[in-house]
Amino acid sequence: MAADLGKQIFSQTGHNIVKNALIHQWVSLGFIEESNIFSTRQLSERYIKQLLGLSFLQLSKSPLTAGLSHEDVTLFTMHDLVHDIARLVMVDEILLDNKQDNSGGISYHYALLSNCFKPLESSTGYLAKIRALCFTNCREFRLSDGAFSSGKSLRVLDLSDCSIQKLPDYIGQLKQLRYLNAPGIQYQTIPNCISKLIKLMYLILRGSYEIVALPESNCSGIRELPESFGKLNKLNGEIHQDKLPLIGLPEVIGSLTNLKYLNLARCMDYVFGSPSTDQTDSFIGSISTFSNLEHLDLSKNKILCSIPESSSMLARLPECLTKKESLKVLNVMGCKLFEAKLPQSNFLFTLPHFVVHTGEGQSSSNLPLLEHAILDEFLELSRLENVKSTQEARSIKLIEKESINSLNLEWTGGADRFVEDMNVLGEMVPPNTLKKFVIEGYSSISFPSWVMNTGHHLPNLVSITLWDLPKCNSLPPFGQLPNLGEITLGRMHGIRRIDKGIYGGPGAFPRLIGFHLWAMHSLEELDFRDDLQTQVMFPMLQDMEISDCPKVRLKSSPPNAGNWTIILSDNVLSSRVERCHTSASSSSAVACLSDHLCKLVPMHQWVLLCHLPPLLHLHIDGCGDLSSASPEIIRALSSLKSLILEDNEKAEGLPRWLGELTCLQGLSLVGFQKLKDLEGNMRQLTSLQSLNLDGCSIME
Numbered sequence: 099m100a101a102d103l104g105k106q107i108f109s110q111t112g113h114n115i116v117k118n119a120l121i122h123q124w125v126s127l128g129f130i131e132e133s134n135i136f137s138t139r140q141l142s143e144r145y146i147k148q149l150l151g152l153s154f155l156q157l158s159k160s161p162l163t164a165g166l167s168h169e170d171v172t173l174f175t176m177h178d179l180v181h182d183i184a185r186l187v188m189v190d191e192i193l194l195d196n197k198q199d200n201s202g203g204i205s206y207h208y209a210l211l212s213n214c215f216k217p218l219e220s221s222t223g224y225l226a227k228i229r230a231l232c233f234t235n236c237r238e239f240r241l242s243d244g245a246f247s248s249g250k251s252l253r254v255l256d257l258s259d260c261s262i263q264k265l266p267d268y269i270g271q272l273k274q275l276r277y278l279n280a281p282g283i284q285y286q287t288i289p290n291c292i293s294k295l296i297k298l299m300y301l302i303l304r305g306s307y308e309i310v311a312l313p314e315s316n317c318s319g320i321r322e323l324p325e326s327f328g329k330l331n332k333l334n335g336e337i338h339q340d341k342l343p344l345i346g347l348p349e350v351i352g353s354l355t356n357l358k359y360l361n362l363a364r365c366m367d368y369v370f371g372s373p374s375t376d377q378t379d380s381f382i383g384s385i386s387t388f389s390n391l392e393h394l395d396l397s398k399n400k401i402l403c404s405i406p407e408s409s410s411m412l413a414r415l416p417e418c419l420t421k422k423e424s425l426k427v428l429n430v431m432g433c434k435l436f437e438a439k440l441p442q443s444n445f446l447f448t449l450p451h452f453v454v455h456t457g458e459g460q461s462s463s464n465l466p467l468l469e470h471a472i473l474d475e476f477l478e479l480s481r482l483e484n485v486k487s488t489q490e491a492r493s494i495k496l497i498e499k500e501s502i503n504s505l506n507l508e509w510t511g512g513a514d515r516f517v518e519d520m521n522v523l524g525e526m527v528p529p530n531t532l533k534k535f536v537i538e539g540y541s542s543i544s545f546p547s548w549v550m551n552t553g554h555h556l557p558n559l560v561s562i563t564l565w566d567l568p569k570c571n572s573l574p575p576f577g578q579l580p581n582l583g584e585i586t587l588g589r590m591h592g593i594r595r596i597d598k599g600i601y602g603g604p605g606a607f608p609r610l611i612g613f614h615l616w617a618m619h620s621l622e623e624l625d626f627r628d629d630l631q632t633q634v635m636f637p638m639l640q641d642m643e644i645s646d647c648p649k650v651r652l653k654s655s656p657p658n659a660g661n662w663t664i665i666l667s668d669n670v671l672s673s674r675v676e677r678c679h680t681s682a683s684s685s686s687a688v689a690c691l692s693d694h695l696c697k698l699v700p701m702h703q704w705v706l707l708c709h710l711p712p713l714l715h716l717h718i719d720g721c722g723d724l725s726s727a728s729p730e731i732i733r734a735l736s737s738l739k740s741l742i743l744e745d746n747e748k749a750e751g752l753p754r755w756l757g758e759l760t761c762l763q764g765l766s767l768v769g770f771q772k773l774k775d776l777e778g779n780m781r782q783l784t785s786l787q788s789l790n791l792d793g794c795s796i797m798e
Contacts, residue, residue, distance in 0.1 A: 113175070113176075114158050114173045114174070114175060115155070115158075115173065115174040115175065115176070116172075116173060117146065117172040117173070117174060118172075119279065119300075119302070120146075120174070121138075121139065121142040121143075121146075122277055122299065122300040123230070123254050123277055124142060124145075125138050125142070125276075125299065125300075126253045126254050126276035126277035126299060126300065127229060127230060127253055127254060128253075130142055130145070137358075137392065137470075139359065139393070139472060140470040140472075143470075143472060147498060147500070150174075153177065153180065154176065154180055154184075155174040155175075155176060156174060156175050156176070156177060157172075157173070157174060157175075158173035158174055158175045172501075188208075190206075191206060191207045191208055192206065192207075192208045192209070192210060193206035193208065193209040193210070193211070193228065194209075194210055194211075206227065206228060207227060207228065207229050207230070208228065208229065208230045208231075209228045209230070209231045209232070210232050210234060211231070211232070211233055211234070212233065212234050212235045212236060227251055228249055228251060228252060229251055229252065229253045229254065230252070230253065230254035230255075230256075231246055231249055231252055231254070231255055231256070232254075232256040232259075233256070233257060233259055233260050234259050235259060236259050236260045236261065246272075249272060250271070250272065250273070250274070251274055252272050252274060252275055253274050253275060253276045253277065254275075254276065254277040255272070255275060255277065255278050255279070255280075256277075256279045257278075257279060257280045257281075258279045258280075258281055258302075261282075262280055262281075262282060262283050263283075264283060264289070265280060265283065265288060265289055265292065266289075267289050267291055268291075269289065269291065269292060269295070270289070270291025270292060270293075270294035270295065271291075271294075272295065273294070273295070273296070273297070274297060275295050275297065275298055276297050276298060276299045276300065277298075277299065277300045278295075278298060278300070278301050278302070279302040280301075280302065280303060281302055281303060283303065288303075348369060348377065348380070348381050348384075351381065351384055351385065352384040352387065354388070355387065355388055355389065355390075356388075356390055357388050357390065357391055358390050358391060358392045358393065359392065359393045360385065360388070360391060360393070360394050360395065361395040362394075362395060362396055362399070363395045363396070363397045363398050363399070363429070364397075364398045364399065365399070366378070366381070366396070366399040366401050367399055367400050367401050369381070370401055378401065388424075389424060390424055391424055391425055392424055392425060392426045392427065393425075393426065393427045393429075393472070394425060394427070394428050394429070395429040396428070396429065396430050397429045397430060397431035397449075397474075398431065426467070426471075427449060427471060427472065428448045428449070429448070429449040429450070429474070430448050430449070430451075431449065431450045431474065431476065449471070449473065449474065449477070450473075450474060450476040450477050450478055451478045451480065452465075452468060452477065452478065452479050452480070453480050453481050454479060454480065454481045454482055454483075454484045454485055455481060455484050456484050456486060461486065462486050462487070462490055463484045463485050463486050463490055465479075465484075465485055465490045465491065465493075465494060466490055466493045466494065468494040469493050469494050469495060473499050473501050473502055474501065474502075475501060475502060475503040475504060476502070476503065476504040476505075477499075477502050477504070477505050477506070478505075478506040478508070479505075479506065479507050479508065480506075480508040480510075481508070481509070481510055481513075482507060482508065482509045482519070482522055483509050483510055483513045483514065483515045483516070483519075484516070485516060485517055485522050486516045486517065487516075487517060488517060488521050488522065488524070488525050491517075491521075491522045491525035491526050492525040494526075496526050496527060496528055496529070497527045497528065497529055497530075498529065499529055500529040500531045502528065502529060502531070502532060503531065503532065503533045503534065504532075504533065504534035504535075505528050505532055505534070505535055505536070506536040506538065507523065507526065507536065507537050507538070507540075508536075508538040508539050509538070509539035509540055509541060510539055511539045511541075511566055511568070515541070518542060519540050519541050519542040520542035520543075520544065520545065520546055521546075523537075523540065523542075523545070523546050523549065524546030524547070524548070527548050527555060528555075528556065530555060530556060530557060530558065531558055532556050532558065532559060533558055533559060533560045533561065534559075534560060534561045534562075535556065535559060535561070535562045535563070536562075536563040536565070537563070537564050537565070537567070538563075538564075538565045538566055539565075539566050539567075540564075540566075540567045540570065541567075541568065541569055542569065542570070543569050543570060543571055543592070544570070544571070544572060545570070545574055549574050550574045550575070551574075552574055552575075552576065552578075552579055553575065553578035553579050553580070553602070556579065557579070557580055557581065558581055559579050559581060559582055560581055560582065560583045560584070561582070561583060561584045561585075561586075562576060562579075562582065562584075562585050562586070563585075563586040563587075563588075564586070564587050564588070564590060565586070565588045565589060566588070566589040566590075567589070567590045567592070568589070568590070568591050568592060569592050570590055570592050570593065571592040571593065571594075572593075572599060573587075573593065573596065573599055573600040574600070574602075575599065575600060575601065575602025575603070576600055576602070576607075577600055577601035577602045577603070577606025577607045577635070578601075578602040578603060578606065579607075580608060580609070581609055582607065582609060582610055583609055583610060583611045583612070584610070584611060584612040584613075584614070585607075585610065585612070585613055585614070586612075586614040586616065587614070587615055587616070587618065588614075588615070588616035588617050588618070589616070589617045589618070590618060590621075591618075591619055591620045592620065593618060593620060593621055594620055594621060594622050594623070595621075595622065595623045595624075595625065596615075596621065596623070596624050596625070597623070597624075597625040597627070597653070598625070598627070598628055601628050601635065603628070604628055604635075605634065605635065606628060606635045606636070607635060607636050607639070608637060608638070609638055610636055610638060610639055611638055611639065611640045611641065612639075612640065612641040612643075613636075613639060613641070613642050613643070613657075613659070614641075614643045614645075615643065615644045615645065615647055615650075616643075616645045616646060616647075617645070617646045617647070618646075618647045618650065619646070619647070619648065619649070620649065621647050621649060621650045622649045622650060622651065623650065623651060623653050624644075624650050624651070624652050624653060624670075625652075625653035625654050626652075626653075626654045626655065626656060626657055627653070627654040635657065636657035636658075636659070639657045639658070639659045639660075640659060640660045640661060641659060641660070641661045641663070642656065642657065642659035642661070642662050642663070643662075643663040643664075643665075644663070644664050644665070644667045644670050645663065645664075645665040645666065645667065646665065646666045646667065647666075647667045647670070648666060648667060648668070648669070649669060650667060650669055650670060651669045651670065651672075651673040652670060652673035652675045652706065653673075653675065654675050655675050655709050656675070656706070656709060656710070658687070658710070658711050659687065660687055660688060661687070661688045661689075661690075662687060662688070662689040662690065662710065663689075663690045663692075664689070664690070664691050664692070664706075665690075665691075665692040666692070668699045670706060671691065671699060671703065671704045671705070671706050671707075672699050672703040672704065672705055672706070673705060673706055674705055675705075675706075675709055687710050687711040687712070687713050687714065688713070688714060688715040688716075689707070689710065689713055689715070689716050689717070690716075690717040690719070691704075691716070691717070691718045691719065692717075692718075692719035692720050700723040700726050701723060701724050701725070701726050701727045701731060701753075702726040702727060702728045702731060704731055707731055707734040707735070708730050708731070708733075708734050710734070712737040713734065713735060713737055713738055714737060714738065714739045714740070715738070715739060715740045715741075716735065716738055716740075716741050716742070717741075717742040717744070718741075718742065718743055718744065719742075719744045719745055720744070720745050724743070724753040725753050725754070727753065727755045732755045732758055735755070735759060736758070736759065736760075736761065737761055738759050738761060738762055739761060739762065739763050739764065740762070740763060740764035740765070740766075741759065741762060741764070741765050741766070742766040742768065743766070743767055743768070743770070744766075744768040744769055745768065745769045750772045750773065750774070751773065751777060752767075752773070752776065752777055752779070752780070754779060756779060756780070756783075757777075757779030757780065757781075757782035757783065758782070759783065760782065760783070760784060760785060761785055762783050762785060762786055763785050763786060763787045763788070764786070764787065764788045764789075764790075765783070765786060765788070765789050765790070766789075766790040766791075766792065767790070767791050767792070767794060768790075768792045768793055769792070769793040769794075770793070770794045771793065771794070771795055771796070772796065773794050773796070773797060774796055774797065774798050775797070775798050
């Protein structure tokens with residue numbers, strides 16, 4: 099079936115194919131029929147994956163066409179060779195301009211023409227059985243009055259490459275038309291006869307900025323509001339200064355009762371212009387009457403985030419909507435008010451946040467509902483402790499959902515489990531296109547095999563976060579992820595050492611920019627050495643953060659990160675490290691040292707500073723004893739350009755070594771409440787250009 103659909107793709111060599119439009123053309127042409135199990139949309143998604151797998155289609159790498167963006171559309175292309183083969187197979191079905199003299203034209207089902215500027219002669223019969231007609235390279239010519247008047251069997255009409263003054267009145271005669279792409283109309287109204295297209299399912303009017311009104315006649319045959327409605331800025335002709343509301347949509351929305359898929363993403367802000375509880379309540383209430391509605395997208399509407407929580411209906415969707423058995427998917431991404439308040443049931447789930455739950459006495463959770471869901475770039479699965487079997491986790495086929503770029507998997511800490519976390523995670527292998535990955539609340543001691551081999555399974559991963567994994571006692575070899583730019587490890591109290599196990603071999607973390615360790619209370623040793631030491635590790639590291647890790651000491655020389663942040667981790671400062679040569683050279687560094695609870699260890703113990711690249715900027719917050727600096731420490735500070743000393747309530751004077759920082763250009767003293775004057779050694783700071791005194795209340 100997928101191969102047959104691949105042959106039917108209606109395009110030119112090198113032409114970008116819009117995924118959403120392609121699906122609706124298939125449906126309009128009858129290639130995909132809804133079954134008792136799968137909707138047409140679900141089947142289409144499955145076939146597209148097969149076509150990509152067979153290389154009939156490829157993701158487009160060319161610049162997007164005007165008016166489109168990555169957020170709005172997915173574009174495909176077809177390789178020239180595959181395109182030519184498909185054309186060869188369908189040679190007797192496609193009418194091209196250079197074949198119009200062929201007397202066999204009456205057998206053609208598809209037409210790709212470039213002569214919209216003159217009417218086709220109906221006597222030739224070219225259009226008698228044509229089901230899909232596309233005009234190409236016609237932007238320089240206006241659409242002729244009779245360009246497609248004889249196409250009584252047309253189901254798909256694509257006028258996107260034509261210059262359209264207005265839609266012709268005879269378009270109402272195309273009783274079989276299901277798909278109409280007519281962007282850029284240069285006329286204020288659409289003819290009333292369009293309401294005669296009782297089978298019309300998909301209408302694109304993108305860029306038709308001259309349109310000021312839609313026909314007032316019945317439009318109940320339309321099954322999907324076009325995404326381009328969100329770009330119309332003069333509907334009914336009302337313009338409010340810098341705001342361009344879509345006045346009129348709330349009045350007609352209630353009549354579109356047959357809608358199955360309704361996309362209002364980024365649209366309601368234009369509809370109402372400014373927040374109005376009564377208007378938005380009424381608007382959403384009217385949507386709840388759609389008996390066939392399956393997919394509702396309300397994402398990225400700022401107006402739904404700014405309504406006060408005290409408002410009666412927008413604190414949650416109407417119960418009549420959330421209890422509709424027809425509604426399967428509700429996308430509320432970016433509408434935080436909804437995300438916090440919406441209930442979920444076995445027939446309704448919200449995206450991008452899916453909460454796994456199960457009713458009392460039920461044999462399974464609601465997780466399998468995700469199997470055929472149409473997912474966006476971000477997916478968050480929480481309360482995974484409610485998964486009742488590994489089969490449920492396997493059934494969603496997460497690895498096939500290649501649209502996901504960011505994935506969060508969350509278990510609730512301390513909650514009872516039906517299935518061991520490791521077994522659930524083992525069945526939830528993400529697609530290899532994943533870029534951001536978060537695991538939170540995972541309670542197993544170790545990881546499944548695919549996590550231990552992430553370098554193979556997730557080669558495109560850019561960011562990974564492991565948070566609140568209390569029992570885990572070892573780390574996967576994340577150092578072999580070729581594109582990893584940021585790693586965050588936090589509240590993993592079973593981890594005592596971070597060493598060669600996380601590196602996984604030589605040349606670890608080739609693109610890592612940020613390495614963050616937070617609240618690792620049991621971590622005792624941080625070793626940056628690799629046994630082989632044949633390749634440089636951390637060659638691009640910029641930010642090294644160690645926060646609330648009170649036990650950890652450095653075993654070896656640290657990587658040459660450009661920025662160091664050490665908070666509540668005194669032992670790091672006083673680590674006497676063994677020198678190694680696994681780090682790339684760096685010309686300078688920035689350090690932030692903070693310890694409010696137990697104060698920093700005495701300054702003469704800050705051995706770490708001697709192992710960092712020459713410091714240019716230093717921020718010491720929660721100053722302890724700054725008077726005992728050793729000659730080695732002073733030499734490590736001699737390159738400083740700026741220095742911030744903050745929160746030293748007891749110091750009555752400045753440290754003597756301050757006068758030896760002859761390169762210092764900027765000095766800030768914050769919270770020195772007992773400091774009365776600046777000592778004479780300040781005169782030695784001959785390079786000083788700025789001095790900031792803040793909270794020095796008794797300074798004379």
